[in-house]
């Protein structure tokens with residue numbers, strides 16, 4: 001069984017959803033319940049995945065590890081389709097995630113109200129631009145992965161939920177909204193959200 005260290009609603013939620021989609025058993029552990037989490041991951045971020053004696057960090061690396069290890073339709077086996085799916089995972093993890101990360105940084109570190117508002121507006125504008133890029137890609141398909149959700153679709157859906165926690169206007173296209181709703185309606189998405197809630201309340 002895998003062990004996954006998480007924070008409620010954080011990017012680790014995507015790791016949990018995908019482990020469940022892969023039919024894997026996972027024990028989830030709230031990072032906040034761990035006294036010396038720094039000893040597990042020196043940079044103190046989630047997700048952290050324990051696969052036997054192997055402790056993995058970095059969301060995209062973890063994603064590729066589990067997708068390579070288990071039979072699935074979330075990551076094509078070869079060719080351009082595989083390259084494209086990996087590119088989408090990297091876009092999610094290395095472009096969209098840090099764009100949302102700026103919102104958390106601004107909320108925590110900018111105290112001057114005028115500067116804070118300007119920074120939130122600039123960050124939201126960048127996020128809206130990234131979602132517009134996604135909307136354009138979705139012209140001829142419902143998900144980045146084609147007719148069914150890919151790992152990147154699930155990752156992006158987790159990040160999209162963060163916008164509601166900040167005083168920002170992020171505009172999402174129609175097809176993007178449909179994608180996000182469809183992913184959030186997946187039984188394993190709902191199950192993962194509930195599992196986090198139950199575990200964190202312990």
Ligand SMILES: N[C@@H](CCC(=O)N[C@@H](CS)C(=O)NCC(=O)O)C(=O)O
Nearest residue numbers: 010011044045046047057058059060
């Ligand atoms: N590059 C890292 C970034 C992960 C990251 O920023 N995780 C956030 C949650 S989404 C985190 O753990 N932040 C520390 C905290 O909130 O305590 C990865 O992809 O795993």
